[in-house]
């Protein structure tokens with residue numbers, strides 16, 4: 001990507017900020033960013049204007065409305081509408097702006113609720129979706145299909161990657177809207193100090209695969225440099241854990257010695273979503289950050305950035 005202008009959308013978020021770190025470290029390129037105040041990605045004319053003023057060579061779609069199982073279940077219209085708008089505006093204006101390459105990021109929730117495990121890329125649209133995040137999943141599926149349609153009709157080099165559940169620096173630690181990893185780090189730290197038990201949502205039996213966001217960013221740069229295909233590519237670690245097992249692992253790192261209660265009024269979501277990483281492995285990429293090391297890094301980041309203030313500073 002030497003000499004290219006790369007627009008990382010959503011650069012203040014967990015995924016976008018990891019991509020900016022990775023690009024700054026290893027690529028001799030020009031990184032372009034824009035805050036929501038500068039360009040609301042839901043607004044097609046604003047996106048078009050920004051695109052024609054800045055003329056990126058490469059666009060990474062790492063912006064989106066993102067949240068955990070409860071937020072997705074509670075605000076399906078927002079998750080569907082905002083993600084559809086962001087995807088269509090960025091993909092269409094990248095076509096208009098003759099962008100050389102676009103990387104679209106989706107999520108493992110695009111796959112059917114009861115997909116055969118580990119989930120191969122070909123499982124897409126082979127069965128009904130998980131109802132708690134159907135809105136988000138439909139928007140992300142539309143993004144994949146848009147990339148494929150612009151490739152088929154206009155020859156655009158637009159690729160898609162589906163990362164599994166991510167965690168790391170700049171994660172969202174708000175207990176109402178976060179994913180499980182940051183929520184449990186925060187809850188266990190507070191429970192350790194207060195000497196109280198921790199309440200987990202759901203039954204603790206669903207299984208999830210976790211990937212450190214720096215591994216994900218590394219995989220994205222790998223795909224940008226090595227993949228020009230039609231089909232979307234899974235990005236995962238290849239290992240999944242029950243939520244109750246994840247809680248034990250986080251407890252070990254945080255030093256929480258108490259027990260766990262389960263609030264079964266909260267949703268479990270997908271029973272399991274372990275992705276098959278054969279395609280990416282065959283190209284020569286694999287994850288490097290082990291989950292224990294990853295949880296330690298995430299807990300350190302939480303202590304340094306969130307614990308003191310109650311909310312994390314976002315990158316500018």
Ligand SMILES: NC(=O)c1ccc[n+]([C@@H]2O[C@H](COP(=O)([O-])OP(=O)(O)OC[C@H]3O[C@@H](n4cnc5c(N)ncnc54)[C@H](OP(=O)(O)O)[C@@H]3O)[C@@H](O)[C@H]2O)c1
Nearest residue numbers: 010012013014015036040041042063064066105107165166
């Ligand atoms: N988190 C995960 O576990 C996960 C898993 C798989 C895939 N992904 C992929 O990664 C993407 C980003 O996830 P994340 O965890 O980095 O989320 P995040 O931390 O919430 O970051 C999302 C970013 O998108 C920006 N954004 C949202 N709506 C916007 C709008 N209308 N205009 C301009 N910017 C807007 C946000 O801007 P503000 O800073 O102004 O809010 C923020 O910078 C997802 O959409 C998904 O494709 C994430």
Ligand SMILES: C[C@@H]1O[C@H](OP(=O)(O)OP(=O)(O)OC[C@H]2O[C@@H](n3cnc4c(=O)[nH]c(N)nc43)[C@H](O)[C@@H]2O)[C@@H](O)[C@H](O)[C@@H]1O
Nearest residue numbers: 068069072109133178179180183200201202206267268269
């Ligand atoms: C990656 C994202 O994953 C999301 O699904 P999903 O893995 O269930 O999202 P999470 O919110 O991470 O929840 C994973 C599992 O952890 C359980 N869990 C236990 N305690 C907690 C807690 O305190 N907070 C949270 N958040 N969960 C908790 C939750 O019930 C669920 O079974 C999708 O809704 C999105 O669309 C997206 O795909």
